Amino acid sequence: MPQPLSYLKETASQTAGPYVHIGLIPAMAGFDIFEKNFSNILVTPSTQGERITLEGKVLDGTGTPLRDVLLEIWQANAAGRYNHPADRSAGALDDSFRGWGRAGSDFDSGLVTFDTIKPGAIIDKAGRKCAPHVNVWIVARGINIGLNTRLYFSDEEAANAGDPVLNLVEPAVRRKTLIATRGERAGKIVYSFTINLQGPEETVFFDV
């Protein structure tokens, strides 16, 4: 017998369940408990960058919106820098931007929204330029382990065409499942997205 390796095993995932709001967004569960709450608004008045709204739904295998889903997003700032010590790239940090938010879908419509800024392009370890994107993590009743995906931006065609992650997606027709569509409503920039859990338009999910 060789020597044993002594790594521990990761704790198994379990569904967040239908009442995930109690712990993570108590106001949505119907009560007020914490002095400070996390939210779907990532910006303050002093945050640098173009203000955008991300707006979308998560659909089940019948095309019905999930009305009890919770999304978290994690993104770089307008200069392409993540607010984390492991990002040692050259872009400037923005102290007024953590780069993270969470949102529960509306209990009637299933709509999920985030008010944030458009992230800058990111330089990866190999020095390649990566298209601006937002990392998305999805949990809900019926989802046994959180789903990882990304949102890219429809007005970044050239950057998207050269993005090393988008270019991994085969067949290429599936790449469009990761692109949010830019539009304008009442003077605000809105990027719309649809995350399909199943079906011919199933969104690309990542094993990160």
Place this chain on the structure above:
Amino acid sequence: MNAQAPALRDPRLNRPEPLTPPLGDGGFFQRDRTIHPPAHAPGYKSSVLRSPRQSLLSLENSVSEITGPVFGHNDLGPLDNDLIRNYAKDGDPVGERIIVHGRVLDETGRGVPNTLVEFWQANAGGRYRHKKDTYLAPIDPNFGGCGRALTDDTGYYYFRTVKPGPYPWRNYVNSWRPAHIHFSVFGSGFAQRLITQMYFEGDPLIPVCPILTTIPDKDALDRLVAPLDLNASTPFDSLAYRFDIVLRGQRSTYFENRTAGN
């Protein structure tokens, strides 16, 4: 913050030193999906329409995955880890008073410091304070059912609460959830993000739970069951349960690696 509750040595850490492989890129160890529930687990009926059917696209970790949100004590309030007091209106909540404590570790056995742990649960009667929960057991006016804590330098966390009750749910006509507490943990990078549930030693509903038994690996299932920890209980006050959480390990960035072709 944990002055009254010293960090405990993990009994499983009976090894010389935790190892972080030196020739790394800062990426996390590949997730072993055989110990996690599959997305499509028909015994848990809600998973059928909500499970992706295409293969996940494997992604070498980039800066987008090895970074993640950083939280601090400024994000928390003083009662956030005391569920007996953080929603009390005119007295203490009903139920068995318990302390839940443990460490957040990574797969190398190192504690994960300063990471956010969030938890939520039903009250002692098995009822959630949630507008969508209609179970006939009563709401407890003095119990909210959620809290959060930041791990200390060694990865240790603790909170005080009442033991949640089991409750029925619509899967089969007579499905009951074992008593459990939901946990949300961040780690240092977004790829470590994890939500799980903690169960209680000796609960007879554990082996018949359609959600718990989505886990294909018996050892992985057992690791979600917190043992009674009498040594950590407070005499004439609270029992204690010990629950350690393991997040993915991480390769270091001691040496700068060149990607092939560059």
